[in-house]
Amino acid sequence: MKRARGMAGLTAFAALVVGVQLMTRAAGTEYYLTQLTMTAYYTVVVLGLCLVMGYAGQISLGHGAFFAIGGYTSAVLTTHDVTAWATASPVGRVLDRAGVFVERTTLYGGDVLSVNPWLAFVCAVLLSLFVALVIGYPTLRLKGHYLAMGTLGFGLIVYRILVGSRLTGGADGIAAVPPWHLLPGLVLTGRLGWRVANYYIAWGFAGLVLVFILNVVQSRTGRALRSIHDGEMAANAMGIDTAGYKLKVFVISAVLAAMAGSMLTHYSAGIGPSEADVMKSVRYVTLVAAGGMANVWGALIVGTVLTFLSLRGTFGSLDHAVFGFILILIMTLAPQGPLRPVAAGVRAVLGTLCARLASRRHAGRVPAAEETPAA
Amino acid sequence: MSQALQYIFSGITVGSIYAIVALGFNLIYSTTGIVNFAQGEFVMLGGMTAVTLSRFLPLPLAIMGAVALVALAGGSLEVVFFRRLRRPTILQMIIITIGLSIVIREAALHLWDEQVRALPYFTGEATSSVTVLGAGISPQVFWVLGTVAVAVLLLHLFLRGTLMGKAMRACASNLEASLLAGINAANTRTLSFMLSAGLGALGGCIMSPITMTQYDMGTSLAIKGFAAAMLGGIGNHMAAVLAGLLVGLAESFSVFVLPAAYKDATAFAILLLVLFVRPHGLFRAREVGASVREF
Numbered sequence: 001m002k003r004a005r006g007m008a009g010l011t012a013f014a015a016l017v018v019g020v021q022l023m024t025r026a027a028g029t030e031y032y033l034t035q036l037t038m039t040a041y042y043t044v045v046v047l048g049l050c051l052v053m054g055y056a057g058q059i060s061l062g063h064g065a066f067f068a069i070g071g072y073t074s075a076v077l078t079t080h081d082v083t084a085w086a087t088a089s090p091v092g093r094v095l096d097r098a099g100v101f102v103e104r105t106t107l108y109g110g111d112v113l114s115v116n117p118w119l120a121f122v123c124a125v126l127l128s129l130f131v132a133l134v135i136g137y138p139t140l141r142l143k144g145h146y147l148a149m150g151t152l153g154f155g156l157i158v159y160r161i162l163v164g165s166r167l168t169g170g171a172d173g174i175a176a177v178p179p180w181h182l183l184p185g186l187v188l189t190g191r192l193g194w195r196v197a198n199y200y201i202a203w204g205f206a207g208l209v210l211v212f213i214l215n216v217v218q219s220r221t222g223r224a225l226r227s228i229h230d231g232e233m234a235a236n237a238m239g240i241d242t243a244g245y246k247l248k249v250f251v252i253s254a255v256l257a258a259m260a261g262s263m264l265t266h267y268s269a270g271i272g273p274s275e276a277d278v279m280k281s282v283r284y285v286t287l288v289a290a291g292g293m294a295n296v297w298g299a300l301i302v303g304t305v306l307t308f309l310s311l312r313g314t315f316g317s318l319d320h321a322v323f324g325f326i327l328i329l330i331m332t333l334a335p336q337g338p339l340r341p342v343a344a345g346v347r348a349v350l351g352t353l354c355a356r357l358a359s360r361r362h363a364g365r366v367p368a369a370e371e372t373p374a375a
Numbered sequence: 376m377s378q379a380l381q382y383i384f385s386g387i388t389v390g391s392i393y394a395i396v397a398l399g400f401n402l403i404y405s406t407t408g409i410v411n412f413a414q415g416e417f418v419m420l421g422g423m424t425a426v427t428l429s430r431f432l433p434l435p436l437a438i439m440g441a442v443a444l445v446a447l448a449g450g451s452l453e454v455v456f457f458r459r460l461r462r463p464t465i466l467q468m469i470i471i472t473i474g475l476s477i478v479i480r481e482a483a484l485h486l487w488d489e490q491v492r493a494l495p496y497f498t499g500e501a502t503s504s505v506t507v508l509g510a511g512i513s514p515q516v517f518w519v520l521g522t523v524a525v526a527v528l529l530l531h532l533f534l535r536g537t538l539m540g541k542a543m544r545a546c547a548s549n550l551e552a553s554l555l556a557g558i559n560a561a562n563t564r565t566l567s568f569m570l571s572a573g574l575g576a577l578g579g580c581i582m583s584p585i586t587m588t589q590y591d592m593g594t595s596l597a598i599k600g601f602a603a604a605m606l607g608g609i610g611n612h613m614a615a616v617l618a619g620l621l622v623g624l625a626e627s628f629s630v631f632v633l634p635a636a637y638k639d640a641t642a643f644a645i646l647l648l649v650l651f652v653r654p655h656g657l658f659r660a661r662e663v664g665a666s667v668r669e670f
Contacts, residue, residue, distance in 0.1 A: 057466060061473075138651040148469055149410070149601055150650045153643040156598060160643075164636035278594055282473055289470055321485075324477030331471045332456055335464075 006214055009297060013210065017203045021196065033199045034190070035311040039304055040202035041264040044209050046287045046303035047296065048253030051213060053285065054294030055225040056246040062135065062151030063257045064280035065158040066128050070258025071265035071275060073124035075174040076167060077115040078104075078266075086113045104178045117180035117188075121262050128258030129251060136250040141243045147250070155281055162273040173272030180266040188266045198267060205263065209256060213296055216252070221245055229294070279320055283310075286327045290338065298339045377509035382627045384507075388516050388585065390623020391523040392418070393642070395578035396600025397607065397615035398530065399571040405547035405610045406560075406567040407457070409468045413476035414575060414600060415593030416483075420445045421576025422588030423483060426492045434495065438580045442573045449572020453565045476593060483590040494583040501584075519581045526577060527616055530570070534612070543567060547610065595639060599626075602646035608656025618657065 024030045045063055052060050086092040086101050095101065101113040115123075131154075139150040162168045169175075179189030187194055188201055216222055224245045227235040235242055265271045274280065287306060291298030306326075309315065315322045330338065396414055403411045425441035432440060456471055457463070496503075497518045504511035534540035545553035546563045554560055579588065586592075603622045607614030622642050629641040649656065 053466070057464075059466060059469060135647075138654075142650070142654050146650055146654065149598070149605070150647060153598055153602070153646040156595065157640045157643045157647075160637060160640045164634065279477070282477060285470065285473065293466075317485075318481070320477055321481035324474045324481060327474030328456065328471055328478065331467050331474065332460065335467050 010207070010211065013207060013300075017200075017207070021199055030195065033195050035308055037195075037199050037202040037267060038264060038311055039307045040199075040206040041260040041267070042284075042307045043300060043303045044206050044260040045257045045284050046291070046299050046307075047206070047209055047213050048256035049284050050288045050291065050293075050296055050299040051216060051225075051249045052253045053288045054292075054296075054299075055217065055222060055229065056249045057229050058140070058246060058250065059148040059285060060151045060250065060253070061148055061278065061281045061285065062155040062158075063253070063284045064278070065151075065155040065276045066132065066254040066257040067261035067264075067280070068158060068162060068271070068273070068276035069128050069131060070124040070261030071271040072162065072168055072174070072261075073127050073258075074117065074120045074262040074265050075177045075271050077120035077123060078117050078178055078180075079174055079176060080114060081112045082115070083113045114178070117178070117266060121180075121259070124258050124262040125255055128254050132251040132254035133247070136247045136254075140246045140250060151281075152278065155276060155278055159273060159276045159278070162276055168273070171273060173270060175270040177265055177269045177271070179269075180263075188263060190267050190269055202263070202267070205260075210296070210300065216249075217296060221248060225249065279323075282327075283323050286323045290326050290330050292336055292339050295339065301339065380508055380510035381512075382630075383624065384510065384512050384516055386624035386627030387620050388519050388623070389582075389626065390603075390620035391519055392578050392582050392586075392596070392619075393599050393603045393622050394616040394619025395523060395526070395574055396596055397603035397619045398527070398612060399575045400601055400604040401610060401612055401615050402543075402567045402571040402574070404604075406543055407453075407468075407564050408465065409457070409472060410601070411571070412469065412472040412597060413452075413479060413593070414571070415595070415597030416476050416479040417445055417449060417572045417575030417593075418579035418582075418596055419483060419588060419590060419593045420448065420479065420572075421579030422494070422583040422592075423487055423492065423579075423590070424576070425580045425583065426494055426588060427487075429494060434497065438494075438577070441580055442576045445576035446569045446573030449575075450565045450569035452572075453568035457564070458561055476597070480590055480593060487590060489590060491587045491589045492583070493587045494580060496584045497581075513585070515581075515584050519585070522577065522581050526574060527613075530574070530612070539563075539566065598646065599642040602642045602649065605646060605649045605654070606657055611656065614656065 020036065021033065024032050045067055049060060049063050052058050082092070082101060086096045096113070100116055100119055102116045103111055104114055105111055135150055135154050136147070139147045162173075163171050179187045179191070181187050182201070186197065186201070188198060190198070224235070224240050224242075227238070227240060228242045228245065232242055261271075261275065287303040288299050290306070291300070291302040306323075310319055310323075313319075334341065396418060399414050399417065400411065403409055403414075421441050424444055425437050428437035428440045452475060456475065457468065460467070496513070496515050498514045501513075504513055505517070506512075532540075534544055542553065542558045542563050543566065545556065545558055546560050550560060599622060600619070603619035604615050605618075606622065607616075607618035622645055625645060626638055626641045629638055633641070
């Protein structure tokens with residue numbers, strides 16, 4: 001039944017993605033697709049963080065930094081001119097032969113060699129993996145929420161380095177990041193002609209991540225994490241390596257953030273240090289909390305809607321304040337998320353209807369383990 | 376020699392602010408278990424309020440008014456947002472304080488603006504200096520050090536000598552036992568928020584002439600103060616003061632090895648290092664109860 005519901009959800013998700021694209025075409029508002037594409041990448045970060053917060057019960061205030069690590073790794077590697085090195089040094093020539101470098105045209109029309117975006121992407125993943133291990137290993141072994149402060153400090157360091165270093169372009173960031181030729185005939189770029197294709201690339205990626213996360217939640221790891229949530233000591237006593245599972249989930253979500261960062265950087269052809277800003281990280285936390293913590297679908301829905309509205313500038317100068325307010329309101333009034341009471345209501349109505357129609361069919365569902373009774 | 380002295384003085388001056396923030400963390404943490412991410416905002420609010428009040432009040436009154444107002448604000452935060460929570464999780468409480476810090480910061484941005492403000496120097500002017508062993512020190516530095524020393528001493532006496540202070544320590548050490556002893560834990564929590572906010576506001580006032588006050592100064596102060604609190608061992612008040620000074624000194628001497636742009640990163644690096652190597656801090660707290668170890 002769980003699987004059937006998952007399939008139904010995914011089908012609805014795909015239909016909605018296609019439907020929105022067709023609607024923007026029909027309404028002549030295709031410029032929405034640009035923000036919707038960006039929203040998809042930010043939503044990937046939110047989905048990853050949902051694992052950390054909802055299932056491992058930890059807060060990371062450094063996901064903006066992981067996003068920036070991914071983006072900047074791609075940006076630096078793919079814009080750095082290595083022509084001289086690749087043609088002069090023997091190592092460079094071997095690497096060039098191996099297809100590590102690609103030729104691209106700079107803003108001024110010259111042809112230079114830079115690292116292949118695919119390889120840069122792999123580097124971004126590896127770097128974020130390494131950093132997440134270094135941050136997560138010690139902090140997650142401690143009891144409580146040291147991860148929150150550890151990642152906050154880490155995020156601030158990354159921000160300072162990005163602003164202070166010449167390699168990353170200081171406060172200006174890096175511009176003119178080349179398009180990424182994913183496959184023959186499929187380019188990740190923000191150019192106008194590729195807008196619809198990139199909308200589908202972004203949401204296709206988000207869909208894959210969604211499937212992956214749903215699988216993690218229902219796997220051995222997910223069960224172990226839920227047991228940690230219900231009682232860490234009991235879980236430990238059962239032989240579950242709680243710290244190991246928390247670390248695994250934290251690393252997964254950091255890598256997902258870096259992947260999204262790398263892809264969005266190619267899409268918007270640049271990146272700035274504001275991606276690593278603490279407010280960005282807090283924003284991801286808000287979206288997961290507003291989605292109902294251990295609720296992947298909630299995080300997806302709330303994350304998409306609020307990110308899109310924010311990118312459209314709906315909240316004006318109150319942008320940050322709106323997110324702060326949402327955070328406080330949700331946590332004080334409805335810590336289970338605003339969607340859950342609504343969903344429960346809908347389910348109850350449907351349930352009574354179904355019960356009337358066919359008395360044999362079970363309505364509603366057995367309360368799952370992650371649903372702690374509302375306080 | 377005189378240059379080293381200059382660095383030492385600037386180190387302990389900023390360090391004493393970190394000490395104050397660290398103390399604030401400890402006060403709230405030990406009675407409530409909340410790591411208050413809005414701690415730096417109290418400092419900012421203190422400075423901002425004092426600057427505004429000083430327009431129509433003499434400076435000492437303006438500072439006292441600011442401390443009182445921010446203390447009230449801190450207490451009401453506890454009453455409004457935390458008192459009514461039943462069986463809150465740590466995750467929930469941390470997230471609320473994160474939200475509060477954002478809302479306070481944004482409110483300050485709209486109430487005042489993004490301009491940098493400062494209180495006037497308490498004695499003399501920006502250029503006046505006292506010569507100590509060949510190093511020119513601003514008189515404000517002595518105001519800061521003196522005020523912090525007196526505040527820390529008073530806090531110590533309060534926690535040790537008064538019934539209210541003892542109640543706070545009792546709540547920190549064992550909540551259930553103190554409830555059984557008839558201590559009103561909810562009021563104790565409110566008091567700890569008020570003390571912590573007032574202390575932060577005082578720090579914001581005395582530092583304002585030197586480091587200026589701006590609406591977004593809170594986050595980095597909070598994390599530096601937390602670094603100090605961790606270094607001293609969370610829940611250990613006197614060690615937090617010492618650790619705050621250490622963090623300030625480390626930051627001030629970091630310019631010898633790091634570019635000045637990365638000066639801020641020193642405290643964060645210390646925080647990460649402490650988390651990795653000695654999560655219980657340099658000095659093992661003697662008076663730490665079960666509630667503190669839970670974090």
